[in-house]
Every structure is written in structure tokens, then in C-alpha cells.
Amino acid sequence: MKRILAVLALASLASGASAQMKPEDAIKFRQSAYGFMAWNMGKIKANLEGTYNKDEVAKAAHAVAVTATSGMGALYLPGTDKGTGWKETRVKPEFFQQQEEVGKLARAFNAAAAELDKAAASGDMAAVKAAFGKTGESCKACHDKFRKD
Amino acid sequence: MKRILAVLALASLASGASAQMKPEDAIKFRQSAYGFMAWNMGKIKANLEGTYNKDEVAKAAHAVAVTATSGMGALYLPGTDKGTGWKETRVKPEFFQQQEEVGKLARAFNAAAAELDKAAASGDMAAVKAAFGKTGESCKACHDKFRKD
Numbered sequence: 671m672k673r674i675l676a677v678l679a680l681a682s683l684a685s686g687a688s689a690q691m692k693p694e695d696a697i698k699f700r701q702s703a704y705g706f707m708a709w710n711m712g713k714i715k716a717n718l719e720g721t722y723n724k725d726e727v728a729k730a731a732h733a734v735a736v737t738a739t740s741g742m743g744a745l746y747l748p749g750t751d752k753g754t755g756w757k758e759t760r761v762k763p764e765f766f767q768q769q770e771e772v773g774k775l776a777r778a779f780n781a782a783a784a785e786l787d788k789a790a791a792s793g794d795m796a797a798v799k800a801a802f803g804k805t806g807e808s809c810k811a812c813h814d815k816f817r818k819d
Numbered sequence: 820m821k822r823i824l825a826v827l828a829l830a831s832l833a834s835g836a837s838a839q840m841k842p843e844d845a846i847k848f849r850q851s852a853y854g855f856m857a858w859n860m861g862k863i864k865a866n867l868e869g870t871y872n873k874d875e876v877a878k879a880a881h882a883v884a885v886t887a888t889s890g891m892g893a894l895y896l897p898g899t900d901k902g903t904g905w906k907e908t909r910v911k912p913e914f915f916q917q918q919e920e921v922g923k924l925a926r927a928f929n930a931a932a933a934e935l936d937k938a939a940a941s942g943d944m945a946a947v948k949a950a951f952g953k954t955g956e957s958c959k960a961c962h963d964k965f966r967k968d
Contacts, residue, residue: 699858701905705851706886709894729889736885737855740878745858756850756905 693747697755700745703737705756710734711809714790714802724793731783731790731798734805738783743776765816772816779808842896846904849894852886854905859883860958863939863951873942880932880939880947883954887932892925914965921965928957 691699710730717727751766753759765772782805789797859879866876900915902908914921931954938946 698854702851702854702858705848705905706855706889709848709851710889713890726890729885733885733889736878736882740855740859740882741862741875756854 691747693750693753694755696745696747696750697753697759699755700742701756701759703740703742703745707734707737710737711802711806714786714798718795718799718802722795724790727798728790728793731786731801735780735783735787738780760818762816762818768816772812775808775812775815779805779812782808840896842899842902843904845894845896845899846902846908848904849891850904850906850908852889852891852894856883856886859886860951860955863935863947867944867948867951871944873939876947877939877942880935880950884929884932884936887929909967911965911967917965921961924957924961924964928954928961931957 710733713730714727714734717723717730746761746765748766750759751761751763782801786798786801786805789801859882862879863876863883866872866879895910895914897915899908900910900912931950935947935950935954938950
């Protein structure tokens with residue numbers, strides 16, 4: 671617990687922006703980032719299930735990948751295991767205690783999102799479908815473990 | 820009014836995703852996108868005022884530019900001039916009536932964000948400072964005109 675808090679505190683000091691960030695703002699920003707990704711994942715899903723627009727999918731997939739690597743870890747500041755941003759956070763306390771597992775899931779998510787970005791840019795719908803599935807699974811893996819119902 | 824609603828309806832049908840989107844979800848997604856941009860603009864500001872980290876600024880600026888061009892117009896669905904996403908929308912009814920002015924402001928914002936993205940990628944701090952100022956002004960121009968206090 672102490673170790674991850676120290677790492678997160680360091681990350682927030684390094685960024686400057688987070689150093690003076692209020693816990694409720696950190697929670698609001700991470701909920702915003704997840705909301706933005708949900709919208710873009712929804713667009714990709716609709717394209718896979720309906721009329722496929724290559725440009726829309728490429729833009730949406732790139733948005734997900736960019737958000738995934740935007741440094742959201744810095745928004746899990748000490749003291750944000752509880753609290754309300756747009757709504758009450760659903761993060762489990764375990765998230766702040768299992769640094770290695772969180773890192774593993776985050777890297778898997780980033781890799782899947784990068785693959786989705788690449789597949790979408792190529793316009794290969796079958797590759798997008800596979801990468802979209804993997805990205806969704808990597809979202810779910812973290813939700814199952816670290817998000818309250 | 821009719822014209823912009825028709826355009827927005829068409830945009831939402833074209834994307835598929837928005838076709839069945841609930842008004843409260845559309846409002847929530849656009850508030851999420853603005854929240855995500857606010858966080859990234861805040862990071863750039865902190866870098867300009869404190870220790871400048873080229874990579875962090877480049878990532879944050881790219882995130883703003885990608886969000887700006889993510890097709891947020893489709894989230895201003897008919898019926899979302901009022902309503903609650905994460906919170907009650909602050910959009911003014913004029914937003915849905917002044918299509919040309921909205922388009923002009925949106926294009927100015929996109930151009931400023933693209934310039935910020937380019938400057939940040941180059942690592943030229945003076946150019947970033949100038950582009951950041953212009954981007955902030957283009958945000959404000961729309962807020963002043965189409966957002967309630």
C-alpha cells in the first residue's frame with residue numbers, strides 16, 4: 671500500500687498538474703476518460719454490427735488508444751479510493767494495494783488498444799473485430815477485479 | 820433550427836452508435852469529452868508554468884486534438900438542449916439554432932488544437948505557449964456564446 675501511494679504521489683508531483691489536484695477532480699477526470707472511451711468503443715461496436723465506416727472506426731480506435739496511454743494512473747491519487755467525482759467512485763480498495771496486478775492489467779489494456787488502433791487504421795474489419803474483442807476483455811478483466819458492481 | 824436538427828439526426832444515423840443513443844448518454848459523453856480535455860489542458864498549463872516535460876505535453880496536446888476531432892457534434896442530438904448527463908447540461912438553446920456560428924467556432928477550435936498538437940510534438944515551448952493560449956481562447960469563445968454560467 672505504502673509503495674503504490676509513494677509511486678502515485680511521485681507521479682503526481684512529476685506532472686505538476688496533479689500535485690495540487692483535488693481528490694474530487696482526480697475522480698471526475700478519470701470518470702471522464704472512461705466515459706470518453708466508452709463512447710468511442712460504442713461507436714466501433716455499432717460499426718462492426720452495422721455499416722462499417724473505416725474513417726469513423728479509425729478515429730474512434732485512435733481515441734481509445736490515446737486515452738489509454740494518457741497517464742490515467744496519476745489520477746489514482748492517495749485518498750481517491752473513496753469519494754465523488756461525477757458520481758461516487760466504484761474503485762475497490764484492492765486497486766491501491768495490488769500494484770503489480772494493476773500494472774499488468776493496465777499494460778494488457780494498453781497493448782490491446784494499440785492493436786485496435788493499428789487494425790482500425792489498416793481498415794481490416796476482421797482484424798478490428800478481433801482486436802475490439804480483446805480490448806473489451808481487457809476492460810472487463812480490470813472491472814471484474816477492481817470495480818464494484 | 821429544423822436544419823441543424825436534420826443535420827444532427829443524419830449524423831447520428833450515419834454513425835449508427837448515436838441512432839439509439841439516449842439523450843442522457845449523449846450529454847454524459849460530451850461532458851466526459853470536455854472533462855478529458857480539461858484534464859489534458861491542465862497538464863499542459865502546469866508544464867508551461869513549472870517544469871516542462873516534452874513527452875507529457877506532446878501526449879496531452881495530442882489527446883486534446885484527438886478529442887476535438889472525435890465527432891462530438893453527433894452528441895448534440897435533438898432533445899439534448901435540456902437534460903442531465905453527469906450533471907445538468909449548460910448548453911444554451913442558441914447552440915441548436917446558430918449552426919453556422921457553432922461550425923465556425925468548432926473549426927477554429929479544431930485548428931487551434933491541431934496547431935497545439937504540432938507545436939507540442941516539436942517540443943518548441945514558446946510555440947506551445949502561443950498555441951495553448953489560442954486553444955484556450957477558442958474554448959472560451961464557445962463558452963461565452965453557448966454555455967450558461
